[in-house]
Amino acid sequence: MPAETVLLLPGTASDEVFVRSVFADPLSQVGAVLTAPRVRTLSERLTALENAFTGHPIVVGGVSLGAHVAAAWAVRNPGKCAGLILALPAWTGTPEHAPAAQAAKISAEIVANQGLETALQGTTGWLRNELTRAWRGYGDQLVPHLEEAATSAAPTLEELKTLDVPTGIVGCTDDPIHPIEIAEQWANAIPRAVLTTTTLDAYPHALGRAVQAWQRAR
Structure with missing residues (x-):
């Protein structure tokens, strides 16, 4: 049986190098293979998700803005998503004063x-x-x-409630830019979500804990 491929997107003004550094090893430890596309705009992030789907549901996710884009894509394409790995969601719905x-x-x-x-x-x-x-x-x-990125919408809580797939979320208890309350909101809304946490002094590699949370949600 071929290894499961997981496509993960970077956060705002971040890149595929960071995504690989955080997630490649945790995914390999559970027998999955990371795809981290080089994307710069929001539209390129969405295109990467569309191109990754080849007829079988896929596991997707990302960091911060990447998590928003992946979750929003999953909401719109429920038959294409097999699971979510989400790190540091930064807001829910419109950004307002996030x-x-x-x-x-x-x-x-x-x-x-x-x-x-x-x-x-x-x-x-x-x-x-x-x-x-x-x-x-x-x-x-x-x-x-x-x-x-500053004006882009994330999924609403009502939209998140429709994501009935195994979901691992990692939030940070002391990151003022990515409040832990948002990660908790997402975890409470997504029916099959497992939330794990980290702290700033464990960044950045502790974001890979979202992979273990996804495994527990399966």
């Missing part, structure tokens, strides 16, 4: 008006390394993507 949406909007303004290096000031460690690589990789698409 911290992650505000952060994306502010970052777009700083990059546009003061440049990339100024926008990266204040970040340190692994986060600075990840953002430096990923943001430079977006090139001229960075500001438009940050702006579109």
Whole structure:
């Protein structure tokens, strides 16, 4: 029997390199294979999901914005989705005053008006390394993507309730950009969801715990 393929999407202004670094090993440990497409815009994320479906339901998911896009696709295509692996959902429904949406909007303004290096000031460690690589990789698409992400809708709670597939969710108890309350809302709404948690000091690899949560939900 061939290994199960899981397609996971990056978050806002993140990339496939980050997705692979977090999820490739946890998925291999459960006999699954990661597909992490190179995508930059919201439409490219959706196209990747559509192209991945070849007639058999697939497991999809992602980080933050990637989780939103994958879950929204699953809502619209219930016969195509076999499961969900979701890390750090950032809001439910419209972004309103969601911290992650505000952060994306502010970052777009700083990059546009003061440049990339100024926008990266204040970040340190692994986060600075990840953002430096990923943001430079977006090139001229960075500001438009940050702006579109800041206004994009995630599934509503009513929509999430229709997702009757095994779902693993990882939330962070002390990440102000991705409030744990949102992950809890999603886990409570999705009928077959299992929620696991992490903390900032365990980032980024602890996001792979969503894979184990998905296994427990099966």
